[in-house]
Amino acid sequence: MKESFELTQTSTGGESAFSSFKRTLTEFAYGFFVLLQVIGLSAWDLFLPKIGGPTSVLALSTLLMVVLLGAISTWTISRMVLVAIVLALSFIYIYLFRNSVFLFCLIAILAGQGFTPKRLIKTDLYFRGFGVALIVTLSFLGILPMSGRGEQLTGNFFTSFSYGFLSPNTLGFLVLIVGLDAYLHVSQKWQKVSILVLALFFESLLKYLTGILGVMTLIIVSIFFHKGKSNQTAMTARYRIFCLASVLFFLFATFGSCYIAKNYNSTDTVWNFANKLFSLRFPIWQYYYEGWPPSLFGNIIYVDQSTVGLIGFGAFDGSYLYFLLKYGWVAISIILLAMIYALKHTKDYFSRRILVLFVAVTLVTGIPETPGFLVAYSPFFLLLGSLFINSSSKGDPAAKELRN
Template sequence: MTKFFTHNAHLIESSKSINIFDYFTYFFYFLFIFFQVISNSSWHFFINLGDLASPLSRTNIFFLIVLFLISCLRDWNIKQFIVTMVLTFILLAYFLKYGSNLFSVFLVLVLVGMAINPVKLLKIDFYARLFSVLLIIFLSLIGILPKSGNAGSYTDFYYSVFLYGFTWSPILGYLILIIFLEFILLFKIKKSVLVATTILYVFFQLSIGYMTGIIGGAMAIILLFLSRHKFFNLPSLALLTYPFLFLVTVYVSIYYNSASSMWALWNDITSFRISIWQYYLQNWKINFFGNIIPDQSNIIGSTVPGHGALDGGYIFFLIKYGFLSIMIIYSLIVIVKYEYDNKIQKDISRNGFWIFVIISILTAFSETSSFLAYFSPFAALLGSLAFFNRDKLKIELEYRDKVID
């Protein structure tokens, strides 16, 4: 142990100095997620405190920029530097075309994720989302925010209904799904606790009618048990599922026929998403960088299917941000698969992370939420799993092992 301190003192001192900035990164990531969740609730309609009317508001963008700059105060390697240059160029190109936009935020969070250990990232995210959601629910229970009632007059969105301080049941439902996933994947819990938590989770999702949450939670439990068997390859499942669901989305959007009873059945099963996808695909063509689309969600009329509510991560990002956005997300998953095969990275990113990635991929078929920062840590997690400094991680592991010895 003395020999280790003697020969590696400069590495330990470097690690200690970086830890100060690590804590700032953790703190600002917590704040960013907190404000993202708050901005996705009814807060700004009833509480005049801060510019929190949208996840892309000036307050949120300010915290995102500060978070990114602080995350840059770390040890770098060549790979991180190259990836940062490439993704920064891409996100600036999207910013110049669209202004503040969801895909640029996605890319910034990938860059932020590089600075955070994946385990710590999900733990911070878990506590930030749990605290934020409980706060909004509490404010609705004491009457500061609405617990129920029609919200369309506030949001100009046809389907808006207040629910425990949020403006739509899928918003709260997906946030609860993410919190549930992080809880069962991060913490060592007894089977009895897992069963009780799952029952409560399913009961709540049933009470608000959010089937995506029920299916996503069920798939997570199934994958959790299957992952214990060596024959079940989670990384390969992720690599196959993403392009499969993307191609299925494009296929049904192109070939949907409202006159067919079979297509009508599938459209009904998907809550009329297919007809909405086709509407957008017919009006805005697929291209490399996407389209500038006027807001359709506030159009109350029969001319826009589903009142313009475009749900589905693959079709939303494809039409809005182009084929490049779809390819970048998939490329990040491929890189994570490559890093997963590294011995040190495998010790850190166990099967739990792949379960989270797979559930995000699956739910992206029907929901855009998994690709959006105010719903999920998916973007930051990909950045962490793919590019977190393995050299720094190796030093931390060696130091911990030596201290134990």
């Protein structure tokens, strides 16, 4: 044991060359994965099809590399239990669906164990920001389409090119996540305010209401958790209120979506008014709910967005209901439990600040958006894995190794 310890330490007691190399390689592997996701969401996908996206072979292989690099560290009992549970669930969902968004979520939780929350946010900001800037620049240079309909090229009815991306919503959500990363990364008040103003400007320019809602959520939660002259007791009380509110919001959104899908009535004036507020999603939810009711491990649902023959042209927006119908009560429960664990065991102020902002934005934007937005566009699930190893045990050697 002593020899193993010496192999990972320098003679001066600092970080070893191997640990430094592994950390850098892990960051670049994750950064490459992020770039693949951004490319897969852009018109570049027309020239290099299936290179990106949360379920592409290359993307999953890169993420598995991040998992393996993060596994080269000291293991604890709690970490072994987590990995065993995640692997068991992965095998079940591979058997049922072969490849799925939820499988990606599980792998992402494991991949996050190779980072501290701070390094994860920094890496995500640099690579996701670079990817978005690259695609937008290519559109201004005329290499990628800046605007116009593109369903005939992609086979997707909702394709509407926007600055090199396949839709304004895609770019809008990426701007939201890059803005959130940047907001957490900078320290000066004027920098944070500038980022929020710029984010609101770009979301308004794209006319992306979900993005505007996400930025407003970020502002409200930031004000709620502003430290200022508040004492530790007050901050702890606010955090507990947020934890309770987050769990209740998750449950309300899940069961509320089911209630809407089950009881929506197109002939009722009140229902129609509410349906308009939700951009006409209610009949789409009802169509999928009645066709594939909730089950333990979900249903095989084929969502075809290349036809006008389906209600909503095949779109299935609404992450809570999608995860429930597609991957079952097990999947939706795992996501809730992972969030609860992270909220309960995250202790230090900065990690809590990262967590509450990502949880708040994810919960709110998850109602109208697709599950892919929460997976391919955000480091949320990696953050949950990162917080697990960094907070599961105060004396965890693996966590100490990451912090070096």
